[in-house]
Amino acid sequence: MKPRILIVEDEPGIADTLQYALRTDGFDPVWCATGEEALSRFAAQTPALVILDVGLPDINGFELFKRLHEIADVPVVFLTARNDEIDRVVGLELGADDYVPKPFSPRELVARVRSVLRRTAKPAPGTVAAPSATPIQVDDGRRQIRFYGRPLELSRYEYGLLKTLASRPGHVFSRDTLLERVWDDPGESLDRTVDAHVKTLRAKMKLVAPELDPIRTHRGTGYALAEDLPPALPV
Template sequence: MTHILIVDDEPRIAEPLMFALEREHFTVSHVALGEVALEKLSHGKVDLVVLDVGLPDLNGFEVLKRLRASSEVPVLFLTARQEEVDRVLGLELGGDDYVTKPFSPREVVARIRAILKRLAPRVSESLWQLDEAGARILCKGQPLPLTRSEYRILAAMIQHPGQVFSRAHLLDICDSDEDSFERSVDTHIKTLRAKLKPLQADALIATRRGLGYFLESL
């Protein structure tokens, strides 16, 4: 699942945005300080950052400068500032888009989807169609009859082609009481390959011996 990190110290801003994103099937984390955000980003997988400019500890631009030293994760700025120079500075430092407060959570969700679509790997556009809102995946235009766990596993692989996922990582992605053993991941991979075989796409889910599974890039 796509993981969005919100960095904002105002609950009245962050909470409605978290609700809107979770309703659209995003995984959402929230922190209030820039230093905490940088620490989290250095350790965990985050697909996009929603970053407030006016944080209590670090200016949002400083957070972005430090982040860009080691990561190209897309960043959407939230700002109450109206000056064009601030908007331009954010983009010049490596921001991907900005929204000026007050804003509609639906607008932010739409801008996030636009950024992710623009930056999505080509493999997602050519072979796979990932419909997160409808929790479904199409392969070569054909909808796949996936269980909840199969959908979560394949969606993660589509979003990160070539990345090796360990069994433990995929077990966390499944996030299901029914999946309590790493070997259950092997069963899901087997059934996924069986469902992809009629479309001649089963071989795209590859095994890295001793490490885990990954999706071949086209």
């Protein structure tokens, strides 16, 4: 079956362009012009991915994102005419998988959709994923993380940081989000606390793979685990 893509966009011209580009590339696009229609369609049949315009006439796109995720956890690509950094930060903090400002290239957007679907793909029910080499292996039972097969000597907070980053490679986690997820009392900690722990975490990972830069800094936003880490280190 063709992957179903739900487009939530109130401008017919943009929606037509998106539908054509997606259909030509093997997807099954479904268009909704309002948030309420999107909620109805989403509940009736869960799509593989949602392309969501922030500026809808009836519901704010960020609010609609939250309501959709109450129904099902589906990847979302935000689409907006606004290019303010704060909008991008809010979208990423909510958990969006990508963010594309208008005007955009339809071919680039389709490529991003494919990239997000690959990144978020889950094994089909009843199947067992084949074992594969991964650069980061998290063992929650032992509270241990291996980097290219070597166990890292991590503090409690370093463990929490790397576990969080490794849960979604490529996703940018803001400092506030990392504080909330990792620290017991985030209100008593500062952004500099995250920066300091990321620095020591990088140093420990560099001991294993000096040539790699596994944790990427996104200025004004936060941190992300690199998506392009090789599955194994060269011999």
